[in-house]
Amino acid sequence: MLNIKNLEATIDNKHILKGLNLNIKPGEVHAIMGPNGSGKSTLANVLSGKNGYEIKGDIKYNGESLSELSTEERAQKGIFLAFQYPLEIPGVNTNTFLRTSVNSVRKAQGEKELDTLTFLKLIKEKASELGIDEKFLSRQLNVGFSGGEKKKNEILQMKLLQPKLSILDETDSGLDIDALRIVANGVNSYKSKENAFLIITHYQRLLDYIKPDYVHILSHGKIIKTGDADLGVQLEKTGYSKIV
Amino acid sequence: MRQNYDFKIDKIKDLTPEEISLRKKNLELFYRTGFPNKKDEDWKFSDLNTILSKNFNKIVNNDFLPRETEFKIIEEFEHNFISLFNGKLITKDFSYEEKNKIVIDKFNYKNELSSDSKSSLYFLNNALATGGFSLEISKNYKLKKPLVIYNNFSNSLKETIVNYKNSIILNENSELNLINYFNNSSKENFMVNTLENIKIKKDASLKNILVNSSECNGYFYKYIKSDIERNSSFENYLLSSGLKFNKIDIEINLNEENSNSSVFTALNLINNDHQEIKTRVNHNAPNCHSFQKIKNVLNNESKGVYQGKIFVKNIAQKTDAYQLSKALIIDDGAEFDAKPELEIYADDVKCSHGSTSGNIDLNSLHYLKSRGIPEKEAFRMLINGFLGEILEKLSEGKLKNFLTKKLESQIHGY
Numbered sequence: 001m002l003n004i005k006n007l008e009a010t011i012d013n014k015h016i017l018k019g020l021n022l023n024i025k026p027g028e029v030h031a032i033m034g035p036n037g038s039g040k041s042t043l044a045n046v047l048s049g050k051n052g053y054e055i056k057g058d059i060k061y062n063g064e065s066l067s068e069l070s071t072e073e074r075a076q077k078g079i080f081l082a083f084q085y086p087l088e089i090p091g092v093n094t095n096t097f098l099r100t101s102v103n104s105v106r107k108a109q110g111e112k113e114l115d116t117l118t119f120l121k122l123i124k125e126k127a128s129e130l131g132i133d134e135k136f137l138s139r140q141l142n143v144g145f146s147g148g149e150k151k152k153n154e155i156l157q158m159k160l161l162q163p164k165l166s167i168l169d170e171t172d173s174g175l176d177i178d179a180l181r182i183v184a185n186g187v188n189s190y191k192s193k194e195n196a197f198l199i200i201t202h203y204q205r206l207l208d209y210i211k212p213d214y215v216h217i218l219s220h221g222k223i224i225k226t227g228d229a230d231l232g233v234q235l236e237k238t239g240y241s242k243i244v
Numbered sequence: 245m246r247q248n249y250d251f252k253i254d255k256i257k258d259l260t261p262e263e264i265s266l267r268k269k270n271l272e273l274f275y276r277t278g279f280p281n282k283k284d285e286d287w288k289f290s291d292l293n294t295i296l297s298k299n300f301n302k303i304v305n306n307d308f309l310p311r312e313t314e315f316k317i318i319e320e321f322e323h324n325f326i327s328l329f330n331g332k333l334i335t336k337d338f339s340y341e342e343k344n345k346i347v348i349d350k351f352n353y354k355n356e357l358s359s360d361s362k363s364s365l366y367f368l369n370n371a372l373a374t375g376g377f378s379l380e381i382s383k384n385y386k387l388k389k390p391l392v393i394y395n396n397f398s399n400s401l402k403e404t405i406v407n408y409k410n411s412i413i414l415n416e417n418s419e420l421n422l423i424n425y426f427n428n429s430s431k432e433n434f435m436v437n438t439l440e441n442i443k444i445k446k447d448a449s450l451k452n453i454l455v456n457s458s459e460c461n462g463y464f465y466k467y468i469k470s471d472i473e474r475n476s477s478f479e480n481y482l483l484s485s486g487l488k489f490n491k492i493d494i495e496i497n498l499n500e501e502n503s504n505s506s507v508f509t510a511l512n513l514i515n516n517d518h519q520e521i522k523t524r525v526n527h528n529a530p531n532c533h534s535f536q537k538i539k540n541v542l543n544n545e546s547k548g549v550y551q552g553k554i555f556v557k558n559i560a561q562k563t564d565a566y567q568l569s570k571a572l573i574i575d576d577g578a579e580f581d582a583k584p585e586l587e588i589y590a591d592d593v594k595c596s597h598g599s600t601s602g603n604i605d606l607n608s609l610h611y612l613k614s615r616g617i618p619e620k621e622a623f624r625m626l627i628n629g630f631l632g633e634i635l636e637k638l639s640e641g642k643l644k645n646f647l648t649k650k651l652e653s654q655i656h657g658y
Contacts, residue, residue, distance in 0.1 A: 048610070048614050049613075049614070050610050051606065051610070070613070070619070071610060071613040071614050072613040072614075072616055072617060072618050072619060072622075074614075075613070075614055075615055075616035076616045080614075081614055083611065083614075086611070087607055087608050087611040089608050089611070089612075089626070089629055090629055090630070090633055091628065091629025091630055091631070091632045091633040092625055092626070092628075092629035097612070097615075097625070100617055100621065100625065101612075101615035101616055101617055104615075104616040104617045104618060104621070105615075105616035108616065140629075157615060161615065161616065
């Protein structure tokens with residue numbers, strides 16, 4: 001599904017990713033762990049198509065070169081990034097935003113757009129699965145939401161858009177234990193043979209709930225070690241300094 | 245550059261000899277300075293004289309224009325209405341209200357003309373004004389439905405100036421939601437100079453909403469003077485777009501304790517539109533609250549101006565005054581000028597002001613796009629959100645939906 005070869009990324013003359021290789025197949029859960037500044041969020045940003053990066057190397061998504069696609073086209077083709085810091089957008093109603101988003105993706109995929117009532121039913125169902133109070137949906141997007149509420153809102157968007165590849169950028173940060181469990185359940189319930197996940201995290205604790213097939217350690221812009229779920233557990237005990 | 249004008253008092257019908265003489269005196273006073281230019285501090289960012297010189301060959305007044313009475317009634321919410329045609333009161337319909345609670349009539353000029361002002365547009369208005377209305381709401385009467393004022397203008401107003409005065413009085417404990425509605429698409433250049441006097445007696449409440457619904461070649465100036473008594477509220481919502489020139493000059497006098505005023509504006513300017521909001525809020529009594537949020541989006545070669553002054557008199561302790569201007573400058577050719585001022589003579593007050601201008605936030609744009617929303621639409625959502633914030637305080641309902649839609653429709657072309 002995703003094939004990254006020799007990826008380099010530079011921003012403001014800072015060389016951050018320095019030859020990263022990664023292959024993700026449908027149904028797999030990959031975790032990327034690494035110390036601060038190793039390039040984890042840069043990888044997420046580059047995959048989502050954020051402007052400002054100078055990029056070398058090759059990223060293929062289902063055989064198509066990602067560099068050819070705009071941010072919105074990537075989303076429409078099934079790449080989803082759950083932001084580390086979801087943005088607060090004053091004046092934009094959460095419900096309207098979600099419906100515009102879902103319908104933009106449906107339209108691009110050649111499906112019929114959802115009418116207001118059908119959408120309302122869908123969103124109520126998905127929100128209640130994640131324990132999101134309906135009143136959040138009528139508020140301005142992420143404005144005044146707590147850290148946990150913002151992260152739940154990201155997972156809600158994931159479940160509404162039904163992406164093939166979900167990238168979770170430190171979705172566990174800022175979550176209390178209950179919220180962490182809800183978010184993890186949200187992810188687990190969306191796992192399938194077709195869907196893949198790339199989970200970026202500092203800590204093992206999210207991986208206690210979402211079991212990865214592969215754990216990669218990112219350091220200085222490269223993946224320096226790959227293992228199975230045990231690697232994360234081991235890392236939690238020894239710390240990065242022993243490995244990096 | 246001196247403007248080429250041809251103003252004639254004898255084009256106005258039914259004047260007494262005293263009126264003629266007073267009007268002539270005002271016209272003389274206007275001629276001394278002509279239209280205001282940038283040397284006048286109040287007009288330093290909006291040089292009206294130059295703007296008119298560039299766009300008018302000459303300007304005339306004309307009281308004898310053919311009447312076109314057709315106009316489209318708003319269907320989105322139930323309302324009372326009056327219609328003005330070139331400033332003249334034509335129809336009134338208060339079928340939702342109790343009889344004898346509302347007095348509406350043509351403005352009576354007999355006792356209202358004076359010559360004690362320093363503003364040349366004021367003199368010009370005194371000299372040439374005809375039409376307009378006076379509206380008075382009875383004590384303890386709260387209108388059941390909003391009142392829409394349809395401001396219609398003739399399509400043959402070429403190079404013509406229309407001057408009129410309005411008076412609005414809300415007596416004790418009365419309530420009115422007023423919508424000033426403009427829907428004109430005249431391609432001819434014309435100018436409108438309006439003076440409006442608003443009196444809000446104690447415990448009364450006025451919402452004053454201005455909506456512009458189409459693009460036209462009109463040049464508008466409106467001066468609103470308001471006097472507010474105890475425990476009253478005066479809220480302004482100005483959603484104006486698509487006019488070549490528009491300056492709204494609001495003076496709010498909070499004359500007695502515990503009254504509130506607010507000014508919310510959302511302006512989306514395109515092409516070479518020029519709009520100015522000028523406010524002067526005078527806190528003349530203790531314990532009053534004033535709030536201003538001015539939002540501008542500037543595209544192409546447009547220019548936006550905000551001049552806002554808060555004055556706090558020495559006796560006006562416990563004043564709470566707030567003023568914020570935010571501008572989004574989309575294109576390099578656009579310009580925004582802000583001049584916020586505070587003048588405070590009391591020592592126990594809370595006053596704050598701020599002014600920011602910048603471009604659209606690229607991180608927010610990226611966030612929306614990453615959810616599959618095409619760039620153009622994401623852009624529109626952000627602009628809409630930016631401007632739409634000013635409607636937040638309005639209670640939910642058909643009127644708010646109408647205003648939200650109007651605001652959205654102003655944001656076209658992205």
